Amino acid sequence: MSTRQHRPSLIHPVIRQAFEIKQTALPWNRAISAGICLGLPSLIGLMLGRFDYGLLAGTGGFTYLYAFTEPYTLRARKLFYTMLGIGVSVFGGSLLSPYPVLSAVVLGLIGALATFIFGALKFKGPAALFFVLSFALASGMPNGPAEALPRSMLVLLGGALAWLIAMAGWLTNPHGPETMAIRRVYANLAALLDAAGTKGYSKARHETLISMVEAEAAFAGKSRSWRDPHMVHRLLRMFRQAHLIYQETDTWNQRSMEPLPPALGRAVSAAAESLRSGRIPTMDGLWQLEDRDRELQRLLRPVLELESILREHSDSEDAWEGRGVPHTPAKSIFLGAFDKNSLVFLLSLRFGIILMIAALAAHAFNLNRSYWVPLSCASVMLGSTVVATYHRAIQRSIGTIIGILIASAILWARPEGIVISLAIMLFTFFAELLIVRNYAIAILFVTPNALLMAEASSHIHNVAYFAGTRIVDVITGSVIGLIGVLLLGRTSASSRIPYLMGQTIRSQSELTALLLTEQPGADLAEGGHQQRAMKTNLSNLTTVYATALGEIPRSEEELQRLLPVVWALDQFGYLLDSYAKTPNRPVLSDTELAGLLLVFEKTAQSAEQQRSMALPEVPALALAPKVRQELITLQNALVKSLSAPL
Structure with a gap:
């Protein structure tokens, strides 16, 4: 019986995969x-x-x-x-x-x-x-x-x-695709809140980011609509509110590493369900959590605001006119x-x-x-x-x-x-x-x-x-x-990964400098040149990496060691996107900014050349701790990938 269970398949894996039936x-x-x-x-x-x-x-x-x-x-x-x-x-x-x-x-x-x-x-x-x-x-x-x-x-x-x-x-349902996108975002947000402080947080975070990127594509450039503009404004507000909830959840998980009260996840899940049923949930059960520590109050606030967003009607139009998600022009x-x-x-x-x-x-x-x-x-x-x-x-x-x-x-x-x-x-x-x-x-x-x-x-x-x-x-x-x-096209993708890593890090450096400095035009960061360049480089990198996984021949070990770096860049890119949507961003001093740009450039050189080098320490960044944390994660992933045996 044992021999039969471990007998190798007579059909080549590539052929077997070609005829697999997907459960869709x-x-x-x-x-x-x-x-x-x-x-x-x-x-x-x-x-x-x-x-x-x-x-x-x-x-x-x-x-x-x-x-x-x-x-x-x-x-x-x-x-x-x-x-x-x-x-x-x-x-x-x-x-x-x-x-x-x-x-x-x-x-x-x-x-x-x-x-x-x-x-x-x-x-x-x-x-x-x-x-x-x-x-x-x-x-x-x-x-x-x-x-x-x-x-x-x-x-x-x-x-x-x-x-x-x-x-x-x-x-019959003019905003059905956008509503479905927001429902997926909030369903994943609810799972993220439930996974905070547990081993499943990383996977839940990944699923949430994917749904947010898909929703962003659905809302790009959408400041007016053919029908029911009030519904569009409500969905746009929920989309932006999702970013606030995600940021505060991520901050909680980094600092506290403790599970969140289940009532938060239930409230966010109820908000997603209300888009289908039309029944607006009440957040009465969350008010009793206000007596908890300050970090929980920061997360509790955007969740409680969901009820008012879902109840708003005509008075929201003026406030949200022209504030659709900026889209990248086709020419760019x-x-x-x-x-x-x-x-x-x-x-x-x-x-x-x-x-x-x-x-x-x-x-x-x-x-x-x-x-x-x-x-x-x-x-x-x-x-x-x-x-x-x-x-x-x-x-x-x-x-x-x-x-x-x-x-x-x-x-x-x-x-x-x-x-x-x-x-x-x-x-x-x-x-x-x-x-x-x-x-x-x-x-x-x-x-x-x-x-x-x-x-x-x-x-x-x-x-x-x-x-x-x-x-x-x-x-x-x-x-x-x-x-x-x-x-x-056998190895055209894998040979470009290091170069695109370097380009992505440098474009993230430019966007970070724009977002965290006080200068004319900083408020226009969302949809600006720096953000478009970062998104283009990150998109090219993830596409090339996915393509390299299917090349023949390919180095499984090399691609596996580079995966954490690609993941770290993807996560950091989404953090910068979230900052671009935040009106009150922290401002760094010249000393902090200079140290930060040096870190970016050295990290980019190490990734591009695929060789270990002494990377400078990331500045303290007391006003932007999440930026510091993501940069440290990127450096650690890069150092580990370069030291891993091939």
Whole structure:
């Protein structure tokens, strides 16, 4: 029995991981809406006597697949530009269909540009995939240049339908995404209060920070709203109040290291629940805690203020007008990502080059319907790491082969238009429903769906030849994508970590100097250049580190020893963000500031050069003890990582 329990698995871990089923809630509403967006246009076209036009308009339905849980104001803009991008892709693919070499070059440019934009803005979703798909499908259609404009207009009509369906929730719950974000923040805050003074505090702190960062993205630039501005102001106040509660909880945990009264956690949890139920909680049970020590009173005050924030209505509008969370301008985001050390830029460049090579190779070998090769290549390269690319290649190949057989069986039966429309709806529904569980299972439905949309109007006489050709195309594209990722991106991430550590520490030094000195413009620190630069560097560092974990080969020991440093920088960055939102910040003397800047520079040099050096002692900073504590934590993590054996 013992031998059987410890017998090694015959399946390689990478392959086994590719077919793991994730225990994630199924997105029923999203799956139903996606099926309608892709299938309804073909039904409308069938009723109007132009089924081929309906299938083409259904391509615009891919717009819906870029909708997630972002606020509706952001979703409206994102989906509008996505719809335009898919329309332009169809127009360009049709226009350049007679010129396969130029078409391959433009396809690579579209893939690179879409990957860069989605990566820089950190948008969720399939990134370049459906822009590439739309361009590739259009490039394989007959009479391309003559039909370029009407095809793109049909795609825009399908995209407009998808936009309307994706925005329908705004009519009934216009601030649903923001409310959900605040509920997550306060649920994690309640857990943080309960974990104070215990071993679980570090994990609870991490979860709280993640939810706060997500909420900040939801509220960025949101000082006005289309509907119910009072609700927006209330949510904004709760978002800022969450920072105060977090800061005071962190201070308590550092100084007292004792558990907090459970009533505090219950009160914060009740505030989160009130956003769903509408019942405003009372804080009567907290008043008896006022007689406790001074530190507890400092934490108790922002928790008690939650009741008044939840009860405020119209009188809060004037006080909070124009005080939304500052957002980083798109120009600054793109300039920060357009850098030789930016992983977003390098991944975009790699994506475009490999995609172009795949399209040129398919043309050079004169493959039938050669656009399926770059499509498979693009799908495989959506993996964010080399391991993820392996997973995608395995999942794509096996799932696609089975999916092609399913599509071939359907096309062999020569189904009527309504059957194809219903099949597209069902395949899209199951693909979106199951993709959160496993990509390989979803591909079983994605592949026949794409084949039906592309080939339903074609007259396929030799189904066996059709199936064999598509399988060869998919395997060829998957292999090209995998080889390209291995050749161009094996260790590009891990080699940049030390440099980005140094850059992050220096940008945090500049922001600290601005926040803790009395100077003109210090009150404008939130959303200023220094804060944007710090966020850009920190974002690049965490992205590069996450990517390095998936590289092959990689040094597990080296990455593990650097993890505490990355964590310390992340925690310190969030502390500075919290200070930027605080109106009454401490002011350091010139002597303290000079000593602090020296500490930052020496620490940055040590991290960048990855060598041990004598780091100066952090000044006392009596007025800013949390800054001192975070810097000491960073120094300790760095010293420990450099002294750890490799």
